[in-house]
Amino acid sequence: MLRAERYRHFIAYFSTHQPDAQTELHYGNAFQLLIAVILSAQCTDKRINIVTPAIFRDFPTPESLAGATPGEIFEYIKSVSYPNNKSKHLVGMAKMLVDVFHGEVPSDLNELKKLPGVGRKTANVIASVVYEAPAMAVDTHVFRVANRIGLTNKAKTPLAAEKQLLEYLPKETVRFAHHWLILHGRYICLARSPRCEICPINWFCRYYEQTHTEAALKRAEAAKAKKAKDQKKKKKLDTIAKELKKRSVEKDI
Numbered sequence: 001m002l003r004a005e006r007y008r009h010f011i012a013y014f015s016t017h018q019p020d021a022q023t024e025l026h027y028g029n030a031f032q033l034l035i036a037v038i039l040s041a042q043c044t045d046k047r048i049n050i051v052t053p054a055i056f057r058d059f060p061t062p063e064s065l066a067g068a069t070p071g072e073i074f075e076y077i078k079s080v081s082y083p084n085n086k087s088k089h090l091v092g093m094a095k096m097l098v099d100v101f102h103g104e105v106p107s108d109l110n111e112l113k114k115l116p117g118v119g120r121k122t123a124n125v126i127a128s129v130v131y132e133a134p135a136m137a138v139d140t141h142v143f144r145v146a147n148r149i150g151l152t153n154k155a156k157t158p159l160a161a162e163k164q165l166l167e168y169l170p171k172e173t174v175r176f177a178h179h180w181l182i183l184h185g186r187y188i189c190l191a192r193s194p195r196c197e198i199c200p201i202n203w204f205c206r207y208y209e210q211t212h213t214e215a216a217l218k219r220a221e222a223a224k225a226k227k228a229k230d231q232k233k234k235k236k237l238d239t240i241a242k243e244l245k246k247r248s249v250e251k252d253i
């Protein structure tokens, strides 16, 4: 199947079945989402949703968070990954919002990336979720699922995957496609054992085509049979070699 066809099926399926897919992080405004996304690096959304309500309550504005110390913030986030760094990032981010951006979360990708704790992925999430920009944030789920489906091809880095996705996706679908891929990766296309048998999009998935179709199963069976044959042959040769060695030892004696 051609890549353009996979894209067509991908968009058709998800825009029908998950037309309003959105982030599972809880937030009430751009500032709160920024806090949640910074915290979510290498951590689950579920855990972040547990810790953020207290932060949002006690530090409702960039000014209030900018006035806190990293040590204070650490107490709120010690159950998430990398709490030391993240508490410094949150306070630094709030200070920069106040000092440079008049307390507002910027919409421009390059300005967002200047904020402590904000890399390309986080900046893309804010741009697409808050400002509805056609920005594609590539996290581990997006990277893996896009590659398995065949939306990306030999993309070695998140940036390469992002470029390929942006090249093929119609602009108006980009911000939804990000969530489609994440949610699919979280619940169906799991990292270690993708649930291909129950996957509703397996009929246009490249990975499925390569591993589950009749031709792929025949290839796998042939490879298995060849491996067994080679092992048998090796065992036989080992036995002969042992026998020859034994005979030569007996002769020497």
Ligand code: SF4
Pocket (backbone or CB within 6 Å): 148, 149, 188, 189, 190, 194, 195, 196, 197, 199, 200, 201, 202, 205, 206, 207, 208
């Ligand atoms: S068929 Fe399997 S590999 Fe393909 S998207 Fe579905 S779960 Fe993932």
